[in-house]
Amino acid sequence: MLTDYHNHLERGTLTLDYLRKFTDEAARKGIQHFGISEHAYHFYQTKNILSNPWVDERRYYDMADYVRLFHEAWDAGIDVKMSIEMDYTPGKHEEMAKFIQSYDFDYVIGSIHWIDDFGIDLAEYRKEWERRDLYDTYRKYFDQVVTLAESNLFDIIGHIDLVKIFKYVPEDEEFLLEQYDRATTALANSKTCVEISTAGLRKPVGELYPDKRLLQMCYDKGIPIVLSSDAHVPEHVGADYDKAIALAKSVGYTEIMTFQKGERKAVPLG
Template identity: 80%
Template sequence: MRTDYHNHLERGSLTLEYLKQFTDEAAKKGIQHFGISEHAYHFYQTKDILSNPWVEERRYYDMKDYVDLFKEAWNHGIDVKMSIEMDYTPGKHAEMKRFIDTYDFDYVIGSIHWVDDFGIDLKEFLHEWDRRDVNEVYEKYFDQVVTLAQSNLFDIVGHLDLVKIFKYVPGDEEFLMKQYERATDALASSKTCVEISTAGLRKPVGELYPDERLLSLCFQKNIPIVLSSDAHIPGDVGADYDQAIALAEKVGYSSLMTFQKGERKEVPLK
């Protein structure tokens, strides 16, 4: 069984023609469970959740058009899951829940891209890494992983250790493992699954999300997984899944979680 639950249309258009390029690629690569999870910040309906100058320049979608696209796809017999990738925003739990509950998502991804006003994975903010204390950024990032899990609003946490994207990693392994431990403790007490994402292989860090040590803790604490590519172009759908599956099996996983209209089902990895 293969899943690819984390994909974006933002570099193209909210049209059936463009969506089909993704679903056709998924079919070609043998992915049985495929979903689109556009960034929530693109939609006017999330303005009360996350707003900053970088985001406001990129807020140009309406959720009605998004939902209508999926209805059109389903009417054409295309099996695609409807999701959203929401920037987890501390202090906005009520607003996030209201937005999530408004739409009939198959599943919802929660991700952390911002530490206060610092866009940790954005090239526009790359210079900030050299001005900040890396340990402090990591601690604040994993503070949010903990409260994301505790909110129990999300089915999947996206790219769990995205914070490593530009290769800025604490030199103190004991400190780093402490962050991993508290994050996985919180996730284990929630409904949130972890994605093994191949996107990191296409980023400066050049490795999968999450780190093997972090994924091993997930396995030890019975946190379910999904596979995701975080494709922003059709050709990246299901990219490098041989490496993702190898890592999953190496740490002990033999199953994946699948989703449909909020319902989850565990299926064999092979």
């Protein structure tokens, strides 16, 4: 069994024709559980959760149109899961919970893209990496991984070590493993799964998310996984899954999680 639960329509349109390009590619690659998880910041309904100049320029969807698209797909016999990828925003737990509970999502992805006003994965902010203390940035990032897990609002944490995207990685392995350890301890005490994402292979870091040492801790602490491509175009659906499956199996995983209306079920991997 294969999943691809992290995909975006934002470079196209919220239409059935465009959605079919993704679901057709998933079917072609043998992915039985496929979902769309658009960025929550695109929707007017999240303005009270995350708002800054970069985000506000890109807020142009209404959730009613998004939900309608899925109902059109289901009526047309297309098996696609309805999800959202929400920027985990410290101090906004109540607002995030209210938004999540307002819709009948199959699952919800929580991801960390911002450390205060620093968009860590955005090309526009890349020079900030040279201006900031690397260890402080990593500590603050994994602080958010911990509180994301403790919130228990999310079914999946997206690209758990996205912070490495531009290849800025602390040389002190002890420090790095300490961040991984506290993050996985918090996740192990939550309902949150970890995704193995192939998106990192298409980024400057050129690696899967997560780092193998981090994934090994996930396995050792009993944290379930899903597979995702984080495709923003149809051709990236299920990209490089041979590498993702090999990584999962190399640390011991033999199962992945599937989701249906918030209920999760373990199934054999591969």
